[in-house]
Ligand code: SF4
């Protein structure tokens with residue numbers, strides 16, 4: 001194509017498109033800036049590596065073999081196609097065969113381009129089959145808008161890739177293909193294009209290609225496929241590693257009136273960015289224990305509704321914000337805009353209630369499975385807990401059971417009506433030192449509320465203490481001075497209460513100059529390890545599954561030859577040890593160190609493990625909707641045929657023990673790994 005009228009028309013259309021896209025980028029950014037600031041630009045090297053692995057390497061998606069391979073092929077195909085698309089755009093400016101200077105590399109790219117165009121075409125057909133013929137559950141929607149969106153985008157992609165092939169074929173037939181370009185598919189199609197009509201067809205296909213690209217660019221900001229622009233930055237700005245801590249609230253901040261998330265402006269800007277980045281893939285729903293057991297919570301829908309609310313409310317807030325800034329510049333009172341009837345209705349609506357159901361928020365177990373699976377690293381749990389915080393601290397909208405638990409936390413520093421003075425009763429006669437009487441010790445055994453007060457978990461505390469005594473560990477407990485670690489109150493939205501408990505515990509431990517903590521509870525472990533530092537408490541914290549392994553490896557615990565009784569053990573990963581802290585091997589290694597014990601894995605295991613249903617404060621709430629999560633999980637564990645279910649968490653222990661009782665299975669026991677080990681120690 002020589003530079004001429006076509007180029008002039010192209011440049012006009014192109015500039016108009018770029019201006020329109022830029023306008024939308026500014027509009028969407030202004031919505032994000034309505035929300036709270038948060039530093040997400042630290043540790044750049046790690047962020048780049050995370051982006052490389054998750055976004056470019058598609059590491060999360062490839063865990064799902066078939067669907068992952070389809071999506072990854074589309075994504076990698078896009079990257080390669082960028083060469084072809086950029087060449088087409090450059091042609092519009094009269095620059096032909098720009099990439100030829102890459103020589104054989106460009107030859108390879110053009111070969112790949114042809115192959116990828118075919119693959120993408122096949123992937124589009126497969127996607128349509130999965131959605132409309134196979135009717136895959138997580139891809140289904142009742143929204144006509146969503147169906148149009150999906151089909152329109154797939155059609156545009158189909159036009160983009162097919163016109164690449166047709167353009168190449170016409171170029172080959174007309175003898176105008178670049179010298180380094182190799183078009184295996186184009187060569188085949190070229191045989192069906194006469195050289196006389198080829199130049200004209202090339203121009204037609206080029207225009208179709210360009211118009212599809214420009215339409216695609218401009219349609220994206222209005223579509224659920226906005227993630228094409230935002231997903232890579234979203235991974236870059238996401239939390240590095242697992243999302244295992246919540247941001248504290250500074251209750252002393254002057255003028256602070258809102259605690260938690262009442263509306264979109266109370267989220268971190270990253271949550272709004274998350275909402276732009278959702279691909280509607282449904283992976284979060286497919287692993288969510290609440291969604292899977294028939295409850296109304298859909299983590300996908302929570303994110304989508306945040307975006308809906310942002311698009312409804314943010315334009316009004318942005319307009320007022322601009323006016324406020326202008327007024328400040330001009331040193332005058334800002335004028336208050338008269339809202340239209342529609343705008344007033346929007347402002348009168350509530351994020352929680354009109355967009356997101358409070359019931360859904362209360363159904364979350366904070367298991368983190370949604371975040372684990374999300375291919376673009378969306379962070380659902382901080383958003384959900386943020387909204388719970390406002391329900392608790394701004395509206396006191398909580399269930400009577402949770403109200404009771406909060407009351408007990410306040411008066412007894414534990415969720416139950418036990419006196420703090422009874423905290424060490426489990427240790428009576430067990431020869432366990434209490435810090436107040438024996439302030440010199442090497443390791444603090446953080447017992448936790450379950451280990452202190454729950455009949456079943458108290459036995460685990462005794463078993464673990466015996467193991468430490470056998471290994472000669474110099475340890476003590478805080479006894480009456482220990483308070484709940486704060487996790488359940490935190491995740492149930494009562495940050496004020498958690499703040500009080502956490503600070504009190506830190507003061508106590510600092511008084512005893514505690515450096516090293518071991519605990520049998522994953523919730524205590526995670527909170528003290530990953531959240532106490534935000535409150536000024538920095539301690540070395542070890543979960544007993546790793547601690548026991550270290551004692552075995554160092555020869556301090558000697559295992560008997562051959563197990564007594566147990567042969568098959570089904571191991572259940574607790575979310576706060578597995579997913580939150582990526583400890584999958586340590587508990588298994590402890591079990592495997594006992595000769596004769598055979599670990600059986602349930603269907604969902606390891607980083608795909610299924611929650612027991614107790615986290616996020618659920619232990620203290622009623623589960624009224626759908627199937628009980630603990631029953632679902634217990635059934636899976638029982639299906640392994642194991643005689644023993646091994647757990648490493650008192651929450652899981654309680655839920656699974658209840659599950660086994662409910663299923664009326666008498667020959668299966670739920671045991672903590674410390675108990676299994678104690679039975680096999682010489
Ligand atoms: S954290 Fe677990 S329960 Fe909560 S929304 Fe995510 S997957 Fe569902």
Ligand code: SF4
Nearest residue numbers: 278279281282284374
């Ligand atoms: S939140 Fe993540 S996993 Fe869930 S639908 Fe959106 S992109 Fe998929």
